[in-house]
Amino acid sequence: MSTTSATLPARSRTPLPSILMALVAGLLVLAGLALVLVGVLNLDRPSSYLFIPAGLLMTGVGTVWGARSVRATTGASIGQQFLVANAVLVFLFFYLPILALVIFSFNAGEIPTVWEGFSLRWYASLLESEATVNAFRNTMIVTFISTIISTIIGTMVSLVMERYNFPLKLPFDAVLYMPIIVPDIVIALATLLFFNLIAFNIVQNLLGLQWGLGLTTIIIAHVAFNISFVATIVRARLVDMDPNLEQAARDLGANEWQVFRRVTMPILMPGIVSGALLAFTLSLDDFVITFFVSGPGSTTLPLLVYSQLKFGVEPDINALTSVMLLFSIGLVLLSQFLQRRA
Numbered sequence: 001m002s003t004t005s006a007t008l009p010a011r012s013r014t015p016l017p018s019i020l021m022a023l024v025a026g027l028l029v030l031a032g033l034a035l036v037l038v039g040v041l042n043l044d045r046p047s048s049y050l051f052i053p054a055g056l057l058m059t060g061v062g063t064v065w066g067a068r069s070v071r072a073t074t075g076a077s078i079g080q081q082f083l084v085a086n087a088v089l090v091f092l093f094f095y096l097p098i099l100a101l102v103i104f105s106f107n108a109g110e111i112p113t114v115w116e117g118f119s120l121r122w123y124a125s126l127l128e129s130e131a132t133v134n135a136f137r138n139t140m141i142v143t144f145i146s147t148i149i150s151t152i153i154g155t156m157v158s159l160v161m162e163r164y165n166f167p168l169k170l171p172f173d174a175v176l177y178m179p180i181i182v183p184d185i186v187i188a189l190a191t192l193l194f195f196n197l198i199a200f201n202i203v204q205n206l207l208g209l210q211w212g213l214g215l216t217t218i219i220i221a222h223v224a225f226n227i228s229f230v231a232t233i234v235r236a237r238l239v240d241m242d243p244n245l246e247q248a249a250r251d252l253g254a255n256e257w258q259v260f261r262r263v264t265m266p267i268l269m270p271g272i273v274s275g276a277l278l279a280f281t282l283s284l285d286d287f288v289i290t291f292f293v294s295g296p297g298s299t300t301l302p303l304l305v306y307s308q309l310k311f312g313v314e315p316d317i318n319a320l321t322s323v324m325l326l327f328s329i330g331l332v333l334l335s336q337f338l339q340r341r342a
Helices: 018-041 048-074 078-104 121-128 130-163 169-176 184-207 215-239 243-251 256-285 288-293 301-309 315-341
Strands: none
Touching (some): 018 048, 121 130, 121 315, 130 169, 130 215, 184 215, 184 288
């Protein structure tokens, strides 16, 4: 008589919850990093040389333990976990100092790095500072004028480069993208030499006028490098545009101006606005080129922040940079939103 043996299911193990294990592993990693930091800061003591390898060992063990715990919980591979962790660490590295700056801009104390309570006094002091108000006025003048000019020229350049063929188009196309890839210090030095060696002498010899560095030179320099960014964004929008729409408008009797105003312009408008916002942001935050081509009475907000930093960090600098940061982030987010909707 044969007996059928039934396989009993193995009793499931009940380890610690994976989430709790991951938290413990994270604490182990933090403790290891703390040991390494203590060892690095106390290299003059012989005992510190034991902290560094011990900290590295704890960090490695905690990392592997945490990765396995997360894998057991989520099913994500170790490679995927390290990619996510790398992205998180990069963002923390870039934005934690900015977050600390914004938080300490609301500090009530005189020392900008010691928290003494919440206050808006430093934001109010910005409105009472004549230097800050003048720098803000200069910044807005330069930014708005350079944005308008560079947007108009950049849009026309993108139309010419995309719709027409002409001699030396390829070299001109390469030169158009140079301000995007050339370092700012090179552009700044070249612009300064152009003004001092060529532009000022031509104006003096032909018109008999004395022209020096100031808001005008800053505006010209900003227009020069903003054209490339505007043209790139508008041209990308123009590539996706169906040329049959313009041809259909011509077949219906519209002239070139009517086609541009009623068909081309509305389609390109999201790209034009995005390019203008990007140009506005770049002009608002520019320091290197502005520093080279500025003159007396043409101090902008980035130059003001730099000049104040040379005499020590004051609490109102945190407030000023926070305002500039908020303004820049808002413009970038608006530009990205318009490009996505386009």
